[in-house]
Amino acid sequence: MRNTLSALQWAVFMIAGSIVAPVAIASLFHLDPAMSAGFVQRTMFVLGVAGILQVTLGHRLPINEGPAGLWWGVFVLYAGLSSAIFGSEMETLQALELAMIASGIIFILLSAFGMVEKLSRLFTPVVTGVYLLLLVAQLSGSFLNGMMGVGYLGEGIDLRIAGLSLLLVLISIWFSRSMPAMIQQYSILIILIIGWVIFALLGLAKPVSIPEGGPVAFPQIFAFGYPSWDSGMIVTAALVTLLLLTNMIASIRVVEEVLSRLTSQKPMGRYRQAGFISGINQMLGGVFSAVGSVPISGAAGFILTTGLKRRLPFIIGSGLIIIISLFPTLMAFFAALPEPVGYAVIFIVFVNMVGIAFNEFKKDSSEGKPFIIGISFMVGIGTMFIPPEAFQDAQPITASLLNNGLILGSLTAMITEQVLFRKKPQDHS
Template sequence: MRLVLSSLQWVAFILASTIVVPIVIGEAFGMTSLEISEFLQRTLFVLGIAGLLQVLFGHRLPLMEGPAGLWWGVFIVYAGLVSSGGLTGESALRQLEAGMLISGTLFLIASLFRWIDTIKQLFTPLVTGTYLILLVSQLSGSFIQGILGIDYFTDQVDAKVAVPAIGILIVTILLSKTSIPFIRSYSILISLVAGWLLFYLLGLTKETTKRTDMFSFPEPLAFGIPELSSGMVINAIMTAMLLLTNMIASMKVVEKVISSHSPQSRELDYNRAGVITGINQWLSGLFAAVGNVPLSSTAGFLLTTKTIERLPFIIGNVLVILISFFPVFTSFAANIPTPVGYAVIFITIASLASLGVREYHSLQLTERNLFIISISLMIGIGSLFVPGETLTHLPGVIMALTNNGLILGTLVCILLEQGYRVIDHHKHKK
């Protein structure tokens, strides 16, 4: 019974963390509800396979694969180019397919030449802590807006959506902190089902196009033949580099959570995980899905549910793959109200901030470290407030960096810390 519920909770977490992205991207590109449903189907199929490949052959951690915020951002930027007349929708989507294929190739090269071993040395507690704080900062805006009902029915705060969503959030927090182990372990699953039912009874669920076909294999290259462009090549190179830092950080964070609850420690193979990530990027391109990456938010899920075993995670991903084969279930999953999804996984994201603070706490908070932290957070959080449409005229590399406060702040932290180390090394030499 425990295995079944734990597996279903993984499915609930994966769905709640995933469905928003294809829907938002589909609406940005003007897709029909049927096309969005197919887009979601392909994304779930790829994410399920990606999670299985990693847990069985890659990093071997119960670490969810989800739509990468970086690829999400690139999709939205290209949707902006389409709306401004700079590209046709068909050409933009084909270029995005090509970009994910290029990204996968770069991951394979970096992994096979074992460059990742060198790169992971850069992820000190100072960098990991900064990364986690920035991750929460970057996601917090979307979560607050989602819970308040902004862009659900209207583009304003919607009280009839916000009130029950906030209630679900409070219930989720209370359930996750209860002294009853069973309820605490399955708080996310219980809250998602209860929240969905509440929204249905209140008439707050959206009607979507129902697909009548019983079985459907996700269509390869649904956007068409991949199309190369110089701008996308630059974007893909930059995105691959930044996703590499994301992968390393996610693995380190999840491993720390698992090791704190299990006496067995394991040596992570970052190069092997990089190979699988490259294959997963290829799958995203081949199946016209949203590019994926191991999600750091999994650490918050593990902290909340204490479900650190691999088997429920494996079964959960198998179920997600099976769901993707049946359009009726995919359409049903697409009906999860996004405010409910945001409310249910809010605490898992918020708990990442505590992990970041713990990383800082493990350091000697010298004047130098405090300076690096403050500068990195100022730049990273500040760039979150720069409107994306103001960056579209910039070169691809600069646009990709400036449009992502998480990566920009993390890179600043790495550069400052390594810069000080170089200075110290030269001083000791003298």
């Protein structure tokens, strides 16, 4: 029973953090309701499979896979360029299938040649801390917009939703400070149910749309058609792969740090194995016409908030995601989760990641630390304030990099530390 509840909480956390990306991408490409539902289903299926592959054969840590923000950004960029470059939106999606498959191959090659371990040594405590704070900064806008109801029932702020979101956040804080550890383990699941019920009683929850078709639907291979060749997409895939490697290593490092604090176990440092499996997972994203995945750093905050550090509940939870994705009605039910409730419930999870970042900073006492943090924040957070329209005339590959404050700030931290404050790299493996 205990494993079942823990697994269900993992599953809910995965869905709450992953459902928005495929829904938004489907809308951008003007997919009809049936194709949109299929796109969401295939993405969740791939995420469940990807999580099980990583926890059993890859990094072997309880880290949920989510739609990679980088791939999301690439989908957004090419959605606006589809008619100019590829002729139609469907041909664009076929080219993106190729990009994810190419990314998987590059991932596997980089892992085979030992590049993942070399890159992992650049993730010093300062770089990891910068990455985490920029991650929280990047997500804070989405969280506050979601919790205030912007774009949920209307375009503006909804004070009713904002008040309920604040109430759920306060309940989360109360749970984390006053409840016994046994109840804290299931705090996210309990508060999510409470929030969903309140929204339903007040008429603020969206109705569940029962999909047409049979009770079971298996994910379709190459649902948008077979991949179409485009040399520009291969270049984009190469850049995205290098940046996804950065995301993957950062997530592993952060979760290793949290688990070492909770269990006193030394980090496993299975970066090469994780790289191989990430390659397979990218290819699955392309083959199943889904969104490419990446290990999510938010798993560290989830583990710290709930204390769920064992692998078995995570494996069962990922299995539940796969099962849910095969049943369209179940998928539709979870997809109807009110977005403000999801944001409010996992708000504390990401707040806890700020503490993890400062603990990383404490490990480095070098004189260059303030400068590295300062310049990385100026670049990273400053980039987040540049309007997307500013990159409309740039090449997609350039826009993918320059429009991502998280990646640009993290790369700035790495380069500044290695060039201006060169020291012997720390081996975390």
